[in-house]
Amino acid sequence: MSIRLVTAILIALALVCPGLALAQDQKVLVTVNDKPITSFDVDARINLWKLMGGGAPKTRKQALNDIIDDIAKVEEAKKFRAEAKDAEIDERLERVAKGLKTDSAGLKGKLKAQGVSMSAMRQFLSAQIAFNRLLSGKFKEKVDVSDAEIDAKMGEIKSSVNGQLAKIKADPRMQPVTVMEIMEINFPVDSPDVLTARAAEVGQYVSSFKGCKSARSAASGIFNVQVGKKIEADSRRLPPQLRSAFSKAGPGKAIGPFRSPKGLQLWAYCGSRKISPKLPKAELPSRDQVKTALLNEKYNAIESKYGKLLRKGLLIEYRDPSYAD
Numbered sequence: 001m002s003i004r005l006v007t008a009i010l011i012a013l014a015l016v017c018p019g020l021a022l023a024q025d026q027k028v029l030v031t032v033n034d035k036p037i038t039s040f041d042v043d044a045r046i047n048l049w050k051l052m053g054g055g056a057p058k059t060r061k062q063a064l065n066d067i068i069d070d071i072a073k074v075e076e077a078k079k080f081r082a083e084a085k086d087a088e089i090d091e092r093l094e095r096v097a098k099g100l101k102t103d104s105a106g107l108k109g110k111l112k113a114q115g116v117s118m119s120a121m122r123q124f125l126s127a128q129i130a131f132n133r134l135l136s137g138k139f140k141e142k143v144d145v146s147d148a149e150i151d152a153k154m155g156e157i158k159s160s161v162n163g164q165l166a167k168i169k170a171d172p173r174m175q176p177v178t179v180m181e182i183m184e185i186n187f188p189v190d191s192p193d194v195l196t197a198r199a200a201e202v203g204q205y206v207s208s209f210k211g212c213k214s215a216r217s218a219a220s221g222i223f224n225v226q227v228g229k230k231i232e233a234d235s236r237r238l239p240p241q242l243r244s245a246f247s248k249a250g251p252g253k254a255i256g257p258f259r260s261p262k263g264l265q266l267w268a269y270c271g272s273r274k275i276s277p278k279l280p281k282a283e284l285p286s287r288d289q290v291k292t293a294l295l296n297e298k299y300n301a302i303e304s305k306y307g308k309l310l311r312k313g314l315l316i317e318y319r320d321p322s323y324a325d
Contacts, residue, residue, distance in 0.1 A: 026038040026039060026040045027039045027319075027320070028319045029042065029064060029318070029319055029320045029323050030064065030068070030316060030317065030318045030319060030320070030323060031315075031316075031317045031319065032068055032071045032314055032315070032316050033071070033075070033314055033315050034315070035071065037064060037067050037068070041067055041120070042060050042063045042064050042067070043115060044114075044115055044116045044117065044120050045063040045064075045066055045067055045120075045124075046060070046063050047114040047115050047116050048111075048114070048116050048120065048121065048124060049063070050114065051100075051110060051111070051114050051116065052096075060323075061322075061323050064323055065307075068311065068314070068316065069127070069303070069307050069310070069311070070123060070124060070126075070127035071127075071314065072307070072310035072311050072313070072314055073127045073130045073131040073134065073310060074123075074126055074127050074130050075310075075313065075314065076130070076134060076138075076310050076313065077130035077131075077133060077134055080133075080134070080137060080138060082130060082133040082134065082137060083126070083129075083130055084125070084126040084129035084130055088129055089122050089125050089126055089129070092125045092128070092129065093107065093121070093122070093125065096121075096125070131303065134306075134310075135302065135306075139302075139306060141302055143295060143298050143299050143302060144295075144298075145291055145294040145295055145298065149294060150287055150290050150291050150294065153290050153293075153294060154284070154285075154287065154290050157284060157285065157290070158284060161282045161284060162282075164282075165279065165280075165282055168279060168280065169279065173277070174277045174279065175277075176274050176275065176276040176277075177234055177235075177236070177274070177275045177276075177277075178234075178235040178236075178272055178273075178274050178275075179232045179233065179234060179235065179272060179273055179274070179275055180232070180233050180235050180238065180243070180246060180269065180271075180272045181212075181230055181231070181232055181233075181269075181270040181271050181272065181273070182230070182231060182233055182246070182267055182268060182269055182270060183212055183215060183227070183228055183229070183230050183231070183267070183268040183270060184228035184231075184265065184266075184267060184268075185205070185215065185225065185226070185227050185228065185254065185265065185266040185267070185268060186225075186226040186228070186260065186262050186263065186264075186265050187201065187202055187205075187222075187224070187225060187226075187257070187262075187263050187264040187265070187266075188224055188226065188262045188263045189262070189263030189264060190263075195263075195264075198263060198264055199257065199264060201222050201223075202256070202257045202264050202266065204222060205218050205219060205222055205225065205254075205266070206254050206256075206266065208220075209253075209254050209268070210252070211251075211252040211270070212230060212252070212268050212270035212271075215227045215268060226262075230270055235272070242255075242267070246267075246269040249269055250269070251269055251270065251271040251272070252269070252270070252271075253268070253269055254266045254267065254268045254269070255267050255269065
């Protein structure tokens, strides 16, 4: 049989049985009691973490260890007939769906979109239920936090937030800025011979100028007066002499004339305003949110504590050495 024919047969099989091609892509990373855990399972666990709002593990190895721990929890619970029943898992699924603001059908769609099978989700919940029973039954552990612990954590969070806000307020970029509204008015001079006459026209313009709203009407009868648009300038960036002249003249006045590349120039001072940067709004977590966070911390610590103990009864064989402890 030719290589070309073999290739054609393999392509045909992949088209007819896409699951075959998928299975070939699944690399077995470890077997636990002869049950394989594949790279696909690890991807699914990472995506499940994202869906549940826990964020992705730092490494794929961490995700693999989570799956191994789940198997250990379920196997240990079986010894005490404490494993989760189907009805209990169904009830937990409903709670998860409600937390994600959907129903069972919607949850199934969300899982599918993330590449997570319903069986993987049920295994995850089964392990949670089993471990909670082991904690209260075998290990006599109670995961709880006191009001004093919540108060202390809230005080710590508030102090941290206030410290961050203080740093932001002290940042020079967050200080109030005085903005001067100014307008450039040019009187082009084509020849030095007309400079004196042009200066007289500038004086005529200044006497007619009654504020920036009159900038164009004040030029009535004067040839070629170029009135620019009103601009806002950070007073700190203006030349000190110009800033001082504006402050001395006051709003609604024009200062000058000054020599410019075009001829003669006036600067009109329209007014000023102070801009205060808007500070970010600090939202502190509620007591319930802090309590949940503390419970999760304690639960994770206890879970880590008993993780190695529960694994002792498992036969774990790593097919990929890079994932071994």
